[in-house]
Amino acid sequence: EKLMEDNDQLARHNREHFDEEKIVAFNFMSAPGAGKTTLIIELIKALRAKEKEISCGVVEGDMVGDLDTKRMAEAGIKAFQISTGKACHLDASMLARLLHQESFENTDILFLENVGNLVCPAEFALGEHFNVVLLSVSEGDDKPFKYPIMFQKCDAVVLTKCDLLPHVDFSLARAEGFIKELNPRASIFDISMPGKLYDSNKFDQLVSWLLTSAKSVS
Amino acid sequence: EKLMEDNDQLARHNREHFDEEKIVAFNFMSAPGAGKTTLIIELIKALRAKEKEISCGVVEGDMVGDLDTKRMAEAGIKAFQISTGKACHLDASMLARLLHQESFENTDILFLENVGNLVCPAEFALGEHFNVVLLSVSEGDDKPFKYPIMFQKCDAVVLTKCDLLPHVDFSLARAEGFIKELNPRASIFDISMPGKLYDSNKFDQLVSWLLTSAKSVS
Numbered sequence: 462e463k464l465m466e467d468n469d470q471l472a473r474h475n476r477e478h479f480d481e482e483k484i485v486a487f488n489f490m491s492a493p494g495a496g497k498t499t500l501i502i503e504l505i506k507a508l509r510a511k512e513k514e515i516s517c518g519v520v521e522g523d524m525v526g527d528l529d530t531k532r533m534a535e536a537g538i539k540a541f542q543i544s545t546g547k548a549c550h551l552d553a554s555m556l557a558r559l560l561h562q563e564s565f566e567n568t569d570i571l572f573l574e575n576v577g578n579l580v581c582p583a584e585f586a587l588g589e590h591f592n593v594v595l596l597s598v599s600e601g602d603d604k605p606f607k608y609p610i611m612f613q614k615c616d617a618v619v620l621t622k623c624d625l626l627p628h629v630d631f632s633l634a635r636a637e638g639f640i641k642e643l644n645p646r647a648s649i650f651d652i653s654m655p656g657k658l659y660d661s662n663k664f665d666q667l668v669s670w671l672l673t674s675a676k677s678v679s
Numbered sequence: 680e681k682l683m684e685d686n687d688q689l690a691r692h693n694r695e696h697f698d699e700e701k702i703v704a705f706n707f708m709s710a711p712g713a714g715k716t717t718l719i720i721e722l723i724k725a726l727r728a729k730e731k732e733i734s735c736g737v738v739e740g741d742m743v744g745d746l747d748t749k750r751m752a753e754a755g756i757k758a759f760q761i762s763t764g765k766a767c768h769l770d771a772s773m774l775a776r777l778l779h780q781e782s783f784e785n786t787d788i789l790f791l792e793n794v795g796n797l798v799c800p801a802e803f804a805l806g807e808h809f810n811v812v813l814l815s816v817s818e819g820d821d822k823p824f825k826y827p828i829m830f831q832k833c834d835a836v837v838l839t840k841c842d843l844l845p846h847v848d849f850s851l852a853r854a855e856g857f858i859k860e861l862n863p864r865a866s867i868f869d870i871s872m873p874g875k876l877y878d879s880n881k882f883d884q885l886v887s888w889l890l891t892s893a894k895s896v897s
């Protein structure tokens with residue numbers, strides 16, 4: 462379809478921008494409310510603590526309002542808002558327009574928070590280097606099977622809100638089984654936000670994965 | 680757009696079918712994993728206990744597989760599977776095809792479980808009498824604001840998994856405030872599945888709402 466061809470062309474254009482400016486872009490996708498905004502804020506805090514020189518930026522994709530951009534500002538993080546209107550996903554043209562309007566000089570890692578939707582966003586490349594999918598344990602362990610496209614195309618799956626495991630009937634083994642069947646190369650992290658009751662070293666492993674992935678792009 | 684006109688025409692056609700056969704149809708929509716399947720099973724159990732003569736049917740809309748239809752069968756409920764393929768929503772033509780193939784004779788209440796997606800399903804009328812939107816408290820209290828279309832068009836909003844309230848930062852008042860701004864006439868129910876720690880009379884109120892709504896269609 463012509464629409465997808467145009468999108469792929471613009472995605473390649475965005476990637477050229479990123480590579481010229483030495484920016485590594487991560488596309489964060491999930492169903493609504495899986496915890497993208499919360500996780501990106503915590504990751505940037507951890508990255509800043511680990512590597513003083515690193516500079517992180519955020520692009521927020523939402524259909525209505527700028528609630529997530531405001532949450533970023535409250536956490537001391539500058540975020541650029543893209544209003545996607547009727548589209549339930551970010552696409553390459555929206556990002557291209559922003560990249561031409563704003564300056565992302567000195568940004569090392571750019572987090573692209575996509576619209577909360579477990580289907581459409583997977584079909585629109587943005588020019589990102591890595592795709593990260595979040596699945597919260599409160600959604601159910603069958604989602605990778607029921608909504609496969611997103612999980613097939615990603616580099617990492619983050620199982621979020623694991624502090625809720627005692628209160629839901631989510632099996633980490635079943636979810637990971639579905640993910641490995643679809644995408645054996647994806648890294649899988651089961652985490653909870655710092656401060657919640659859950660083994661925190663997995664969060665640190667995710668931070669390391671992010672840094673290693675970013676450094677692998679040169 | 681011609682697509683939507685065709686859909687609306689078929690939706691009217693489906694409604695004629697429903698009205699001829701005295702079937703009342705409820706369209707259940709939500710983000711993935713908000714608890715549609717779990718709730719429909721519990722509602723049918725409660726309806727059967729309350730009114731012996733009532734006959735309930737289920738149509739399951741999914742992109743991949745028939746996991747929810749199998750869960751219905753395990754609960755002793757006959758469900759018809761519609762595989763929506765690449766479409767992340769049920770539409771009127773899919774339902775029309777099913778209504779012409781299968782017999783829904785003697786069905787009083789038909790539950791249409793839509794594909795898990797907080798955007799597209801709201802735009803495709805199916806011929807249903809009532810729209811019900813589920814929002815689980817683990818998704819966040821800002822969702823009605825961020826994904827308004829679905830909440831604007833519905834007859835009832837069910838806030839699910841309220842047993843998780845002590846473990847998430849969800850404000851019932853904030854969520855209800857957003858819903859009332861968008862849709863003052865929607866009934867709002869905060870519930871948890873039977874057996875979970877939460878005030879159970881709201882679940883009973885939802886069962887009554889369902890019966891009263893069904894009886895109001897004559």
Ligand SMILES: Nc1nc2c(ncn2[C@@H]2O[C@H](COP(=O)(O)OP(=O)(O)OP(=O)(O)O)[C@@H](O)[C@H]2O)c(=O)[nH]1
Pocket residue numbers: 491492493494495496497498499500529576577578621622623624625652653654657817818819820822825846847848849
């Ligand atoms: N218990 C628990 N709740 C969490 C955790 N992470 C996020 N949440 C809650 O999950 C809800 C949704 O989080 P968000 O960060 O807004 O999710 P999102 O994916 O950005 O949502 P959208 O952008 O609207 O799609 C909020 O109420 C968060 O407080 C966690 O680790 N544990």
Ligand SMILES: Nc1nc2c(ncn2[C@@H]2O[C@H](COP(=O)(O)OP(=O)(O)OP(=O)(O)O)[C@@H](O)[C@H]2O)c(=O)[nH]1
Pocket residue numbers: 599600601602604607628629630631709710711712713714715716717718747794795796839840841842843870871872875
């Ligand atoms: N704690 C708790 N968990 C619940 C409740 N209701 C449902 N769940 C869990 O939520 C998860 C998702 O439930 P489902 O019924 O599969 O959700 P769904 O909306 O049908 O999901 P899709 O059809 O895939 O969109 C499952 O793990 C359920 O066990 C509840 O009241 N409390």
Ligand SMILES: [Mg+2]
Pocket residue numbers: 497498499529574
């Ligand atoms: Mg967000």
Ligand SMILES: [Mg+2]
Pocket residue numbers: 715716717747792
């Ligand atoms: Mg379901």
Ligand SMILES: [Zn+2]
Pocket residue numbers: 548549550581582
């Ligand atoms: Zn879309």
Ligand SMILES: [Zn+2]
Pocket residue numbers: 766767768799800
């Ligand atoms: Zn759709």
